[in-house]
Amino acid sequence: MPLISVILFAFAVLIMGVRQEQLEVTQAQGTALQQMTAQSAKEFSEFTKAAAAYIQSVGLPLPGTALTVGNLQGVNLLPSSFPTQTPFGQTLVADYVSDPNNPVALDVVVHTTGSMNAALLQKAGVSSGSLATVQYDTAVVAQNQVPSSISGSTGQFFGVANGAVLNNLGSSSSMTLPGGISTQQQEVAEYILSPGQYGYWLISANAFSSPFQVENPVNATSGIFSLRDFILFGNNTQTIQSQGFSLTCPSIAQNMTNYTPGGINGADVNVSNSMSLFFCIPAYKGQVVPFTETPATQFLGSTSISQNLSWNGQYYVYASPGYSETSNASYVNTGSIAGLNNNLYVTGGFVSNAGGTIPQYPNNEAFPVPNTNAIGGDGVLISVKTPQNTTDNYQIEIDAGILFTGPGCSEVLFNPDSGQSQLYQVWANSSGTNLCGSQVNQWQHWSAVKDSSNTGSMPVSQTYEYGGNSYPLGFSVATPMVN
Structure with missing residues (x-):
């Protein structure tokens, strides 16, 4: 073979080898990309x-103002093995901002951020001029994987963002990202409007109303004998409290979404001493704040007094000092309640029966403090924005009361407080309650309204018994704003 032919053949083989090597590199880069x-x-x-x-x-x-990989790993929403950078060397971030149409709702923009790693780009055979193509190709692959229906969200938009503009993938439409969100370059992005944030604000309401309370014996070692303490007193408390946000309304709760504006909903709760209720107010998660509203109580006597006594086998002795509570509200004029009696007592024999296995105390003793007449109420006003960017006002009130009416039985009883015998008006002894025309009137009641014309208070209407007749009792419970 002539020399020139050998040289040309060798050169052809070299060219083919180079091309094969380049093909292999291109294939490897394509696979890597x-x-x-x-x-x-x-x-x-x-x-x-x-x-x-x-x-x-x-x-x-x-x-x-943003969620990172570390934030999500910290609450086990991403595994600890989740990489802090993408295969191209960028980071992932979820910026959240106020929704342009509803400032109490948060929108989320998930996107890549930061410069791509040059070495990683070289490995994939990508030049700086092809970055937009990489982002677009990533978006094409991701579009069937990203969430497209998020509970509570009013919409999702996915595509490639450039600056403050998000170009929706698969169409010619685009949208402007909320203020404060702007990508540095073309990046894969999903814009989620208020994801899962429109649900319910859960409110609990509790009321307790009892003409007396008997505590089980408390053994308090005191040198040579154990004291058995008992407390009898009028108890009237209410509490309305925030229980946080929920995407759903429990079936046991009052769903105030369904309330007709201005229409008052409510009921007496026929339980012996207490009631527990839940209310659901439609709201965004960002609107929910903690609060606890405590009651305002009117004692219809001068004070509500409770004293701890112990029984030493012959008579009562004080185990601790008494205390008094004064009214912090005024609902009714005491003189307007027919037959109201602030001086009705129970005897020691009634304590024995109420206490179960307690030793039988003499029935000719009076507890040295009369039963308490009291009315208590607790109310709140909660103002929330709607998805239509309007405002709804919700009011909730609970009230409870104890009214003793009638004369009771006039009996001469021993007073352990003074050590003297005197005439008492007795409401209850070991034989029973409501003696000689005396009557205890006890209630627990709730009411709630949406968009009332009077946001400052709610009306309450009750009845009470005296002398075999029913009488109306009306008052209002204040509903101060708590958010």
Whole structure:
């Protein structure tokens, strides 16, 4: 073979080898790019789902102005093995901002951020001029993986963001991101409007109303004998309290979504001593704040007094000093209640029966403090924004009362307080209660209203018995704003 032919053949073989090597490099880069794109799409989807779950959650705070991989790992929404950077060297972030149409709702923009790693781009055979293509290809792969229907959200938009504009993938539409959100370059992004944040503000309401309370014996070693303490007193308390946010309304709760504006809903709760209620107010999670509203009580006597006594086998002795409570509200004029009696007593024999296995105390003794007449109420006003950016006002009140009417039985009883015998008006002894025309009137009641014309208070209407007749009793419970 002529020398020139040998040289040309060798050169052809060299060219073919170079081309083969270049082909192998190109194929390797293509495979790497495909794998990196698929992995980036997978990580973006998992991060987006975790960010939406975080904001949908109840009780998790929103740190700063954005959620990071570390935030989501800290609450086990992402595994500890989740990478802090994408295969192209970027980081994932979920920025949250106020919704442009409803400032009490939070929107979330999940996107990649930061510069791509040059070495990783070289590995994938990507030039700086092809970055937009990489982001677009990642979005194409991710579009079937990202969440497209998020509970409570009013919409999701997915595509490639450039600056403050998000170009929706698969269409020519675009939208402007909320103020404060602007990408540095073309980046994969999903814009989620108020994810899972429109649900219910849970409110609990509790009332307790009892003409007396008998505590079980408390053994307090005191040198040579044990004291058995008993407390009898009028007890009338109410509390309305925030129980936080929920995406659903429990079936046992009053769902105030269904209330007709201005229509008062309510009922007497026919229980012996207490009632426990729940209310659901439609609200955004960002509107829910903690609060506890305590009652305002009117004692219809001068004070409500309670004293601890002990029985030494022959008579009562004081185990601790008494105390008094004064009214912090005024609901009714005491003189307007027919037959109201602030001086009705129970005898020692009634204590024995109420206490169960307690030793039988003499029935000719009077507890040295009369039963307490009291009316208590607790109310709140909660103002919330709606998805239509209007305002709804919700009022809740609970009230409870104890009214003793009638003369009772006039009996000469021994007073352990003074050590003297004197005439008492007796409401209850070991034979029973409501003696000689005396009557205890006891109630627990609630009412609630949406968008009332009077946001400052709510009316209450009750009846009470005296001398075999029923009488009306009307008053109002204040509903101060708590948010």
